[in-house]
Amino acid sequence: MESSQVAIIGSGLIGCSWAMVFAAGGFKVKLYDIAQQQLTSALENIRKQMKEAEKSGFLKGALSAEQQLALISVCTDLKAAVEGATFIQECTPENLELKKKIFGQLDLIVDDSVILSSSTSCLLPSKLFTGLKHVKQCIVSHPVNPPYFVPLVEIVPHPETDPSTTERTYALMKKIGQSPVKLNREIEGFVLNRLQYAVISEAWRLVGEGVISPTDLDLVMSDGLGMRYAFIGPLETMHLNAEGVSNYCERYAEGMRLVLNTFGPVPEFSGETVQKVNQALSEKIPVVPKVLDARRKWRDECLTGLAKLKTQMKSD
Template structure:
C-alpha cells in the first residue's frame, strides 16, 4: 500500500474539521464533505480559526499553507472518489452510519481505506453490506483530534489484516498516537476506561459522598496530572517500591473490595442527571458553554505544546 496523500473527510462537524487539520498539517490534500450546506459553508472559517489559535502556541507555523490544502466538496462523490483514505465522522447511530458507509462504498476507489470515527459502535454493525467491507474499520479519535492525538484502530472481523499495521504507521506519520484494539468490543478501550470512571463518579455523587465539583477536582488536580503523561499501568508501576507486582500485592485487595461495591451498576437516571446538570449550570451557565470549550481547547494546545517540547 502506498502512503496516504489524498484524504476525504465525510462529516465536517467538530470531529471532522479536527481530522482535516490532522491530515492537512502533515501535507496531505484534504477534501471535506458534509450533507448540511450550512456546515460546508462555515467549515473552512472554523478550521482557519483553529489553526490561528494553534499558531499562537507554536503548534503550527503557516496557517495559509495548511488551510490551502483543504477544500470543500459539494457532493460525497467529489470528496471520496480520488481519496486514498476516507475518514467518516457522521452521527453516532447505526442506521446513519450504515447509510453513509453504503454511500461511501459505492463511490470510493476499491483500494481506498475507510476509517469511522465511531465512539463505541463496532464497524461490523454498519459495514457488513458494503461491497468493499474489507477496506473498512474504526479509527476512533478523541475530540478534538487535532489536539488529542490518540486514535483507536478497531478492525471488523472482515477487515483486511494488512490494513491495521499500515494505518498504524500512517497515523503515526500524521502525528497521531495510534493504538490497536485486537478485536471488536463495544466502547473500545478509551470509552470503556472513561466509562468506568464516569460510572463511579455518578455513583459517588448520587450517594452523597461529594459534590460534582469536588469529584471533578479529584481528577483534574489529582489523577489527571499523572494521566496526562502516563497510563494506569505505568502509574502504579512507579507508585510502589517494587513496581507493579509490589503495588498489586499491597493494594490489589483494596481495589477488589471496591469493585465488589459496584456489582449491580445503575443507569444514569433522569433525576440524577438533573441534579448534576443543575450544579454544572450554576457553575457554568449554558450560554457560556461555547466559551468554556474554547478555553478547554486553549489549555489543551498549551499542554500539547509543552509535551512536544519535552523529551521522554
C-alpha cells in the same frame, strides 16, 4: 507508501478537525458535505482556527497556515470527493442507518485499495460494515475531541478487516502526528469510553450516596488523578507506585479487591442524583450558550498548553 490525498466525509466539528490534522501532515484534503453552505462555513471555521493556532504558536506541522489551507478543497459530489484518495474518513452524524447508507454508496465507487474509515464514537464495525463488498478495507478510527490537540485514535477492525488495513491506518495516524492504539477485536464502548464510563459510574455512585459533593468529586480528578494520567496510564502508575507491577499486586491486590467489592450496581443516571449534579454544575457554569462556549474555549486552551508541555516532556 500512501499517496498524499484523503477525503473527509462530513464537515462538522470532527470533520473539520480531521481536515486540519491531515493538512498539518502535508496531505491534500477533499472535504465533502451535503450542503455547499455547510462547507463554506466549515472552511471559514478551519481558517479561523488555523490562524489563531499560528498566532499563538500552536499550529501543527511544518507548513504555514496559508500553505495548509491551500491543501484543503471542498466538494458536494461524493464521487469527485473520493477520486484519488487513498484514505476516506467518514465524520457524519452518529446515526447507524445514515452511516450504513454512506458506506453503501462508497462501496460502489471505491477501488480495492482505498481505506474506508469511520469516526464513530460507539457504533461497532460489525454493525457498520457487514455485507460491504470492500469490508476488508473498512475500519473504525475513533478520535477524541478535539483531535487537533488530543492525539489518541482508537483503531477498531471489523472481524473481516484485512490486517494490512489496520497496519496502514496505524502507520498513517502516526505519520500525521496522532497517537493510534489498536484494538484486537471490537467491543461495546471501545476502550476509551469503557474507561470513561467506569469513572463516571463510580463518581455518580459516590455523589449519589452523599460521600462527596459534585464539585469536590471533579477536583479529585482535575487536581489529583488527572494530573498523573495526562502523562502515565493506570498500569504504569502501578509499576511506579511499587517495585514493579508484580510487587504492586503482592502489596495491594487484597486492598484493591476489598474496595472493588464495595462498588455498587450500574447507576440509572436519573432521578435525584441528576438534579443534585446538575444543580452544582449549573451554579458553577450556568447552562447558557455564551457561558458554556467560554468554558469550552478555556478547556481547549488548557488542552493546547498541555499538548505543548507533553511535547516538551516526551520520553517514550
